[in-house]
Amino acid sequence: MHSIMKTSFAAIVAAGITATVAHADAHALSGDLVIFSDMSNPAPRAVMEGMAERFGAMHPDLNIELTIIDREAYKTQIRNFLTADAPDVANWYAANRMLPYVNAGLFEDVSDIWEGDMSTELASTKGAMTIDGKQYGVPYTYYQWGVYYRKDLMEQFGLSEPITWEEEKANCQTYLDNGIKCYTIGTKFLWTAGGWFDYLNMRTNGYDYHAALTNGQAKWDSAETRATFANWRELIDMGAFIDNHQTYSWQEAMPFMVNGEAASYLMGNFSVAAFREGGLDDSKLDFYQFPEITAGIAKGEDAPTDTFHIPSGASNKDNAKAFLKFVVSADNQTLINNGENLGQLPVNALSAVDDDKFLNEGFDMLSNKAPGGIAQFFDRDAPAEMAAVAMEGFQEFMLFPDNLDDILARLDAAAVDIYAE
Amino acid sequence: MPVSEYDQVKRGWYRRNEIAITPYLFLIPGVFFFAVYVIFPVFQSFNISLYKWDGLGEAEYIGLENYRKLFDDRAFETSLWNNLKWLVLYLLAIPAGLMISLFLNQKITGIRLYKSLFFFPFVISQIVVGLVFSWFYDPTFGLFTKAIALIGLEIKGGVLGNPTAVTYGIIAAGLWPQTAYCMILYLTGLNSVDPEQVEAARLDGAKGWKMLWYVIIPQLKPATFIAFVVTIVGALRSFDLISIMTRGGPFGQSRVLSYYMFEKALSEYGFRMGYGAAIAVVLFMIMLVFIAYFLWSMYQDEKGAH
């Protein structure tokens, strides 16, 4: 069966030291290369276009055809083009999110790319790209999750970054007493609630329980999961989250923090660009790792990895493989993940992390402060269908915490069906 | 060459049977297209609903298992109930359309323009209607939220964020264009109301509601029938509004069968073609009741005409 290996970040840092610089393929390519990409937001779009351009410059005889599809729409369309009209290269996500396509034989086994140096350079994400011992794509970026907060508000009320759950709640109470919500969130698209569940669950029960639950080995109606929800409920009962979050997308929830009506946001690092655009500079915006809940449990982190794959139906697989090697090469990784481009973390251990407050902090956190393990994200670790029903349950719980028994029973019933396959 | 002889025979045969054959020749392209894209797919869907299939790999025959699962599926139950709400409440478009058409059935300057503007919501896409109403209902700045606040009301979570209110909110959005549609049907119907009958009734002392109920509405029967048909079809086709306004949320409370089917079969997290097909079959069966009724009514008409 598939395995989502947990990886320690210390391992890759060590691996990086011994690895040698990878050389891009020297010989020029010709023919066609068709790329379908979901990097449709402004910054990622520029990155994707830039990569195609630079790869094209390296291989003047190669005809590159790049199609960028709206990121949300892409998620439903990928299965159409994989079966009908396969490009040579396509974006997707790691871990369980790629499982259906691997099982259906729609993603090409690219283990040969991973042979040799590449395996050590990309050691951090190898587990997430591996199913049954084979690799089915390459990563191009990953990013940390954590609590982004209004530094100025925290200072105003004389608070400091919380380390423990008690401190987290105490800070929150102070905000609430001053008429400010602790957390903004928009759950219209559900996955944001998945982020909260992941962190509460990994802090309450640890990374291994997260893995067991998303793999279907643990029950939803269990003491562990109930403890997670009980912690969540403490915040809900305090009124910590903004009202009407079920009507907002994650973007629509941002103004609450930008306007100072909410103090913090549990989010991925991609939100930094949007915060800055909204007018929060580094004097007002800061980041801390989600605090400890159960003392002594090794902290696990969410760090979703975005990926490139070669569809089995691709017609120019050699060109595609060359492109994948180019994507993960140390230089390209340094470039596309810097603050002016994606503003995320490079997957290649030989790349430099851009000198940006949030990237440094995130890299340090994932390398040194996440001994528990690195998770992809709830909806990438759990099978797609399970993620859909579970995240709907999370949203319901946030609105009606009393429905918990019912929600858990429903999830267990759904799990029986989904994991049986 | 024997061709000309053959040709003559053919033409002769065709000539003799021209009237019998021509309709079939004229029907071939239309019937072919319609069969390939509409008739066969209905049966194919019935077939797919007997399989477990993720749309990617091999399909596995499981008999009626998908239908059995529907019974335990709470999301399906919610969708079914919501469909019922849609069916019943959408019919309000008929009396509402009649009211507006009565209101506008006057001859003043510019009335034609007024009528067209009242009809406006029907012409624009449901996607735009959905966006318009999401903003109208927005819990922070929406005009609707502000308006009900004036009379001291608040809907928790906003209309679209409240699991109880959400379906009604979307139906109301749908009623906007649908009412416009019914209005135009009735405006045309009112044009052909027999003025002599109205006068005769007036002489008998009928007016107001009595006149409307006993004299006008019976004469509007054809318009009412069409309005009923298009409203039922519209209610069961409600997909665009839900997709754009709530995506079935909050936590699936605004789903209807048409949306749930799409979600299960084709959306981001959905890989159950067979299960989706089973939902579609249920929806089709509901529609079939109405289709049978429509056809039966038309059949009665046809018999009357010949």
Added chain:
Amino acid sequence: MFPTPIEKQSRGIQIGYQAMVPVVLIMWLLPLLAVMLFSIKPEADFVSGDYWSLPANLDGLNNYYKVFFESDMPKYMWNSIRITIPTVIGCMILSSMTGFALGVYKFKANLWIFFMFVAGNFVPFQILMIPVRDLTLDIGLYNKVQGLILFHVAFQTGFCTLFMRNFIRALPFELIEAARVEGIAEWRIFWYVVLPLMKPALAAMAVLIFTFIWNDYFWAVVLTQGSEAQPVTAGITSFNAQFRAAYHLMSAGSIVAALPPVAMFFLMQKHFIAGLTLGAVK
């Protein structure tokens, strides 16, 4: 006429009525007016939470500039045109033929074929979704406007046949009889006798189908992806993918997307209403 004509009422009621109609109209169109307002407000107003004031200047017109020149909207609009026009033409061709066959000839299967078209016209889209999507994938037309056109033509043939057949039924049959007596071939009767008489019905139907197809969203989502083939209804949602909820651009985009059917309606109002209400009057 019912209700009692206003000119027979007292002067006061007349003035009251004339004042009331525009007021009711504004209330009726209020959600739409709100979008029009949104579409000409600068982004800064939304950031600062000022949703409802009238825009202080004309900077908001920039929104339309952005929609036209800095987004994929023109591509989506062009796709809509490429889908809608051929569909309308295809429907007119097929349904004038089927309508003629079912409206003029008496044969055993007539009513059954007619009922097949009518019934098919009412089926929920979802029962067709999976097979039609598979068919389109199989014939290589997925994510091509041709794929959408073929389906739309086929499906709308149901409605159009109902429409044309009923119209032809109402034509004077003597014309056809007379032509037959003259020994004119049947296809010539279709071409020279019936088709010219069908013109008003075809016009009405064309306007209707144009609106239906332009506003289609479901099939656009099922059979196409991305800006190469998707029509404008699906394209509007792509504004949402940007970093902020771009109310100003979404509104301007919505208005642009809604314009063609609205223009069609106002230009061809008579045909439009004639089409919609066919059958509503005996």
